[in-house]
Amino acid sequence: MATQPLRLVVVDDHEMVLEGLKAVLARFRGRVRVVGEAVSADLAEPLVATLDPDVVLADVRLRGSVSGLDLCRRLVEAKPDRRVVLLSAYDDEQYLYQALRAGAAGYLLKWIEGATLVGQLESAMQGETVVDPTMAGRAAVSAARLQAGEFWPGAHLSLTQRESEVLGYLVSGLSNRAIAGRLMLGEETVKSHVRAIFRKLDVGDRASAVAFALREGIFR
Amino acid sequence: MATQPLRLVVVDDHEMVLEGLKAVLARFRGRVRVVGEAVSADLAEPLVATLDPDVVLADVRLRGSVSGLDLCRRLVEAKPDRRVVLLSAYDDEQYLYQALRAGAAGYLLKWIEGATLVGQLESAMQGETVVDPTMAGRAAVSAARLQAGEFWPGAHLSLTQRESEVLGYLVSGLSNRAIAGRLMLGEETVKSHVRAIFRKLDVGDRASAVAFALREGIFR
DNA sequence: TATCTCGTCCCCCGCGCGGGGGGACGGATG
């Protein structure tokens, strides 16, 4: 049963990856057609609005102020049934969940094979939520633990704006007092924020918080 | 003056990037020819040995035990005039210097444009050491500071085996006492190592050390 | 031989950090 090829818009700030995607997808011409491409979130938004593709495939890390995650949020907000599949270099569970909470229709890894990618995109178009095969197993285990009522740190990732800001300074290696100086706050206030961050990230010290932030790709 | 096209071997574990490179380079068919490709360092080594290309273009981060940096070291060790250009996603100075110390003929960033890439590869073949244009400025500043005799942390990156091990545990967020337990050492010994790490990395606390390690890609 | 680095371990000291408590205010949400 030959249907129309899936209309796809790809978003990536790396020419390399963009070309790579197109080269890989060209091998599946009958099933996928790249109808548009963008190198930044700002360019992607109007493009998606006018082209209205079946699926948007975007890198989670776009240079510039707007990340792929933000782009996903905006696109879904503009059109709730918009299918956005995020492409990432990190096989990290927390990142995956951030993507899904942002309304993504899927989270795939960059070293996915062409045939698998096409299949996942088709599934995403049909309303399925796709997760990279190499991560599906771990995600299932986590879900099982969740249903069993176990504590799950990732669920508490809702850092407030202020807390994210403070976390940024933690990553920079600043002391509480130094952060207070930069933010024009009392040192005790900063300590409150830091404690809140530790609780939400389920860590016990700054070093672990920094490790978490950098691994999740929240900063840098 | 039309010369023979540059014979290139590309090494990257991401199908995406590999295809992207080939697609981009295909636009410069007369100047560059991809004569071989490999998806891992292990496969790349014999390939380079048999094909003996003008230039090897390899990702610094290859999955598996052997990184692109290691691959570079081995290739240069096997043939000292081997031209290996490393491709990285990180515009970090320290990483650049690691690459050059590993004997790389160049360090380019993945978001480089096709035309620039080809030019740089040609320069690398002719014996030049090429650095991504966006990093060249910063590198020059550092070099100037070096000549002025200023202290420079990057030069002291030679962590001993034990220190690297301890740094790994710092990234994991362990306390000095906990590290001592895992390594079967006294706490004071661990503190000595930690102090040495701080000196060499030019940081003042664990959080900054973790940030440094993760940003350099030393761990994870 | 002497010298050096590395790894191990010890002393002292000050202070920043992390954890516990509490409370005030404004805005959103019910």
Add this chain to the structure above:
DNA sequence: CATCCGTCCCCCCGCGCGGGGGACGAGATA
């Protein structure tokens, strides 16, 4: 209305961390 949450500030306290010093043996290098 009452309730929650984010923001901000304060108290106390213990201990781990960071910085200084030095000692000793093993092994490599000159």
